[in-house]
Amino acid sequence: MSDVEEQEDEIQSNEEEVSDVLFEQDALIIQDDIDIISGGDDDANDNLVLAEADFDGKSALRGFGYNLLANEDGSLKYPEVHLDxxxxxxxxxxxxxxxxxxxxxxxxxxxxxxxxxxxxxxxxxxxxxxxxxxxxxxxxxxxxxxxxxxxxxxxxxxxxxxxxxxxxxxxxxxxxxxxxxxxxxxxxxxxxxxxxxxxxxxxxxxxxxxxxxxxxxxxxxxxxxxxxxxxxxxxxxxxxxxxxxxxxxxxxxxxxxxxxxxxxxxxxxISTLENFPRLEKLEYVNLRNNLLKRFSQTQFLGNSPNIRTLIAMGNPVAELDDYKMEMIAANPNLKRLDKQPITEIDLVQGRQIRSGREKGILPPVNDDSEVLTPPMPSMEDTMAEEDEEDEDDDDNDDGSPPPEDPEDQDKDQEPPPRSSGGPEMDVEIRKAST
Missing domain, CATH: 3.80.10.10 (Ribonuclease Inhibitor)
Known part of the structure; x- marks a missing residue:
């Protein structure tokens, strides 16, 4: 595992990162638990607000022998404390x-x-x-x-x-x-x-x-x-x-x-990523617990082509079908999605979707307020749709089905010979062969 991959694994962990930082040539070591110096992942601080209550000075004052007095409104009266x-x-x-x-x-x-x-x-x-x-x-x-x-x-x-x-x-x-x-x-x-x-x-x-x-x-x-x-x-x-x-x-x-x-x-x-810039060096993006609802918004992350780690769980879009594939299609260099590694098979499928859209073979993302992103059709679905279209061609103009042919009711009868007598006959031949 490379140093970069090891560092990414540390970023993904839920443990607080505490790093030693060296300053100046004499290697002054700062060993305090300081988020800004550690650069820890904010995912490691799910309860940060609750855990970091504001310091009120009570324990320190009492520890140094100060007696706390009360104001008229009942609040504590703090004495002036000068450094000596x-x-x-x-x-x-x-x-x-x-x-x-x-x-x-x-x-x-x-x-x-x-x-x-x-x-x-x-x-x-x-x-x-x-x-x-x-x-x-x-x-x-x-x-x-x-x-x-x-x-x-x-x-x-x-x-x-x-x-x-x-x-x-x-x-x-x-x-x-x-x-x-x-x-x-x-x-x-x-x-x-x-x-x-x-x-x-x-x-x-x-x-x-x-x-x-x-x-x-x-x-x-x-x-x-x-x-x-x-x-x-x-x-x-x-x-x-x-x-x-x-x-x-x-x-x-x-x-x-x-x-x-x-x-x-x-x-x-955050409900939109429109105008997300092209940032060539961007590798890690955490958008957890926002208001992103559509793939047509998250695809703007693809403007930055080198994103390796993306966290989008907790957004409505993460509950949609094809979430994983759409994220990979928009970010073809992903290695981790929501802290889960991307497999080689997932990567290939996502890149195929992206390539198909770029070439116009596959439809673009379309999940506006009234149109959700359609799932990519399989080969079987495509063949079934073609058969339905052929059946629609046989309907009358008023939408009613054509009258049954008596010959069709006799299942033991041999199918009619192949003929070039027109589109209706071609349809009958194709159905019978099926």
């Missing part, structure tokens, strides 16, 4: 050589789940390259501006409402800001990001989201937002796009994503 040197000391790790003085310093800080509201002192640690501040109550991260060598910043489960609260960090490669209060994907400076995770916010559009700001972006995570369209997306370097659990009605907006290999768009309300 003792908290920093307990979270520092990974000694590495600095990039400017070539001395040694801590390169990583873990400040997760401390109920922090203010982190100004952290900006003094300019040699940090990976910072995790997830699970706090921080509204702004501008105090991290002095960290010019920062490569990875994780700020999941905080209270940031705008990406403008992230300072310009020229070498930042991975930013994860899941479950904040973001309403827009705009606000970042032009950057060096390769991975951006903005899932489970309130982002409603991507206008604009382009290569002027993200010239190196390869992985974009936007699951669980309020996106209704991908218009405005213009990032040619993008390789993996995760837009599951939004409100997308179509997939317009992908035309410029010419390097895209993986598209995850399950759990939307």
């Amino acid at each position: 040197k003792e908290m920093i000391r307990t979270g520092l790790s990974h000694i590495a050589r600095t990039l400017d003085t070539f001395e040694f310093a801590y390169s990583r800080y873990d400040g997760r789940n401390r109920a922090l509201t203010e982190i100004d002192i952290l900006g003094q640690y300019v040699h940090l390259r990976a910072v995790d501040l997830s699970g706090n109550r921080i509204k702004s991260f501008k105090s991290l501006a002095p960290m010019k060598h920062l490569l990875v910043l994780l700020v999941n489960d905080n209270q940031m409402i705008s990406l403008e609260e992230i300072p310009h960090l020229p070498f930042l490669q991975a930013l994860s800001a899941k479950r904040n209060g973001l309403k827009s994907a705009q606000g970042l400076f032009s950057n060096s990001l390769t991975h951006l995770q903005l899932s489970f916010n309130k982002i409603s559009n991507l206008i604009p989201f382009d290569d002027a700001t993200f010239p190196n972006l390869t992985v974009l995570e936007l699951r669980g937002n309020n996106l209704q369209s991908l218009n405005g997306l213009n990032v040619p370097t993008l390789i993996r796009l995760f837009v599951a659990q939004n409100k997308l009605k179509n997939l317009n907006g992908l035309k410029t994503c010419t390097n895209l290999t993986h598209l995850h768009a399950r759990d939307n309300v």
Whole structure:
């Protein structure tokens, strides 16, 4: 099995992928369970929304000895928690050589789940390259501006409402800001990001989201937002796009994503794939649990000729007859459909259907609202239809059958000799020989 096939098998599994990611030449290892870095299949997260409840800070506050008071309305009153040197000391790790003085310093800080509201002192640690501040109550991260060598910043489960609260960090490669209060994907400076995770916010559009700001972006995570369209997306370097659990009605907006290999768009309300672009490198498409009803819509996936894995289960079209063959006919290089391997026999049959339609031998897909896709006729069906047509030719103009010939009632009588006496006699001869 090739490396590519092994990777596809991992993508198909239902286990959470957790990958180690190497940054910079000193091989800084990030080993956190981070979806954006792992690039895991969104099929592996069927219960993601239920499993990832918003952090409320209660356990962290009590763990650090804070007494929670109640407001007049009964809600909890959270105290201000400022980061101090003792908290920093307990979270520092990974000694590495600095990039400017070539001395040694801590390169990583873990400040997760401390109920922090203010982190100004952290900006003094300019040699940090990976910072995790997830699970706090921080509204702004501008105090991290002095960290010019920062490569990875994780700020999941905080209270940031705008990406403008992230300072310009020229070498930042991975930013994860899941479950904040973001309403827009705009606000970042032009950057060096390769991975951006903005899932489970309130982002409603991507206008604009382009290569002027993200010239190196390869992985974009936007699951669980309020996106209704991908218009405005213009990032040619993008390789993996995760837009599951939004409100997308179509997939317009992908035309410029010419390097895209993986598209995850399950759990939307997609009902049409018209204008689906030609993406030569696209190999994996997940459209599970959408509203696709007709083969005349799914066939637009064939515009991208190298799709190897397609997941369309959970759509009404998956319940139609000939579903498997129609998917293969539209995507002749498929290896997996709905997590099931495509056999060589299936592949040959699907390609024959596609070839027959291209040559005009077979009818095109026709499953509009009042006409479902007709099944491909077998040779026996074709012969039976010809016999029915011949019988129709013998009917009278008023639709009544012709009068019976007395000779036909005598079954023991020899059939009449072959004659060229006209079409009616030819019909009688053919019936008798049958």
